[in-house]
Amino acid sequence: MGIKSFLASRKNQNKITTHMPLKVSDYMSTKLITFKTDDKIETVIDSLIKYRISGGPVVNSKHELIGIISEGDCIKQLSDSRYHNLPMTNNTVEACMIKNVETIDGNMNIFDAANKFLESKRRRFPIVENGKLVGQISQKDILKAALALKGHDWK
Template sequence: MGIKSFQGARKQQQQSTSQPVALKVKDYMTTNLITFKPDQSVQQVVECLIKYKISGGPVVNDKNELVGIISEGDCLKHLSESRYYNMPLQQDNVEKRMVANVETIDGNMDVFDAANKFLNSKRRRFPIVENGKLVGQISQKDILKAALQLKGENWNSKTKG
């Protein structure tokens, strides 16, 4: 009996030492986000993208609920269409140009699983929502930063398992 409990404790100890390898998305997500409102003009979005050197951002309502995402590509499409149809840039707002069905990611997801999700979806960023509210965003660059923080032996043990 004494040996069994010793082996049980030893097994438990091994599990606790391997736990730090499980890197969670929420530990690497950006929480200080530049967000946009549905009624903002596309021109205001373009100005923010340039000013803050970002490629897009989440769109939230007054309750901080995620309602969409808008990117450089959405703004370029608007610019191209406004020139083609000879319409002023100020005429469209974010709500008309944003992607409304936004795929989110769970903050408790392992960063390695998140990396696979990025590869399979070809997206640059995923918003993280908790209780209906936007709490953060994870980008491909955030995942790369998390990978760099790993020690070589942790990386190897995770990929072999």
């Protein structure tokens, strides 16, 4: 027969547990500006400026992720064209996009995702489920998560 500590049981009774969102899916953007492979670079540039974004996912007709196009990709296309004083002959997203896209799991802990951003030097990671693009997490989303969690845990 063991002795039960009054303080230990009281401490456990006073423990308040609250669900704090810690997963990437809790902070990812789901309303994304996406692009198609046959979109013209000028159209992409217009969208990047209009929506104040630095890039976006490229999807096919089944909403499967097939690439990423960024400001840098567009600038490179424009620069190459101007440098060689040639018209942009192949100025579609397909010609400029990054095809080997690293994704992130929506169930990943937000702090692990922050480390992934630091290691990779990327601005955004798409989230894919069952082959379909479901969202995107950006460095700004990580900062928003950190501020939200500050109110719960940080002193």
